[in-house]
Amino acid sequence: MNQPITLRQLRYVVAVADTRHFGRAATACHISQPSLSAQVQALEEMLGGPLFERSKRRIILTPLGEAIVARARRILAETQDLLLAARDQAAPLAGDFRLGVIPTLGPYLLPRLMQALRRTYPDLRLYLREDLTDRLVERLRRGELEAALLALPADDPKLESLAVFDEPFLLAVPTGHRLARANRVTPGDLSGEHLLLLEDGHCLRDQALEVCRSAARTETDTFGATSLSTLREMVAGRIGITLLPALACTAPTTADGDIAVRPFDAPVPSRRIGLVWRRGAARRGEIEMLAEFLRQHLPEGAVPIAREDAPDLSELAVGKAAAG
Known part of the structure; x- marks a missing residue:
């Protein structure tokens, strides 16, 4: 050669x-x-x-x-990590940052954070990739994403993760449904009900099945919705009931007048959301900064997971301004 x-x-x-x-x-x-x-x-x-x-x-x-x-x-x-490591030393959370996010989270979380993120890190250019978990994980392995917001755990030895917040599940039923009159519900209350699910590939589908176990009826071999909005419209059409993540319940849709949302009794079922990245990635420090930013700016409905060694964003922002 x-x-x-x-x-x-x-x-x-x-x-x-x-x-x-x-x-x-x-x-x-x-x-x-x-x-x-x-x-x-x-x-x-x-x-x-x-x-x-x-x-x-x-x-x-x-x-x-x-x-x-x-x-x-x-x-x-x-090679990309090498370039990013050098850039990180000059100005953290600046330049291009490719972030993946699952479709049951992105539309309900990110629009509420973008303005504050731009104010805090004006030099950051955030490129978002919305996709199913398996495809985002593959993009992480291939170095096509810096990080992804996923439901944990991410069981892959090539990846690392950092928990950011817990998101409770709520029950959505048609107005006038027997459970719409309850202040709180339990998984046992769903006995005999038709549970609507997302199609295969969505991690939320498996989480909903785990919460309900054998209490509710599911038609897993027939129809699977492609989005949470579709599930809400189906509930409004009195086809069945469903579980929704808390952040999705505050997004307005045309179905809002036809559904009722009820919280679960303790222990409240929830999913844990975290940032996932490739093991050994050069931008780990920036990913941890992003995780702390998310914790401090979460909308109502999400429960931040405290981390004692999280970076102080105010000091980092001041240090960045001084460096610039």
Whole structure:
């Protein structure tokens, strides 16, 4: 191997692996397709074998390609961490920050925080990615996100997490329903009721099933809603009842006049929300700062989880201003 492998070549190979198309990969990398193809071919010659099986219909990774792409992702992620570590020393929580968030949380939490976040960290450019947990975890592993707001635990040895707050569950029933007259409910009160659920892939689906266990009837093989808003509309249509996270219950919808929301009796069922990131990531200090910011600015309904060694945001903000 007479020539060194370049980061540019690794980025091109990963782009082809992600898109399974040389043309789309070239567009994503902002270069011409012949230039990208030439760089990939040069890398294949250096490595002594093809990375892709090429045909008119599809691109398939060879065994060598699978191994090289996996290593390329790690190298590119480490390189990004190196750049971010240097930037973090200059100004914490500044520049681009890619944050993932699950769809049962993002629309109900983040809009209430963005104004305060911009005031506290005016140099931060926050890019949000809303997706299901499994896909966000995969993006974290690949270095495509700095962190993600997920329901804990995140059982992955390659990831670390920090609990931020607990979010209680509330019961949503149609107005006039027998449980609408109760001040508080228990999981046992749901006996015989039709529990509406989100579709497979949403962690909230499994959490709702765990809370209700065998008390309520579910039709797990028929219909699964794609969003909490859909669940609320179905409850308003008297199709069944559902569990909603507390923050989602304060967002106005057209169904509000047709549903009643009731709290659970102690012990109140809830989910724990935390920030998750790749183990060894360079921006861990910034992620901890973001976690503390969230704790201090949570809307009503969320219960912050105190952390004795959390950074003092006022001191950090003053220090940043002095550095600038």
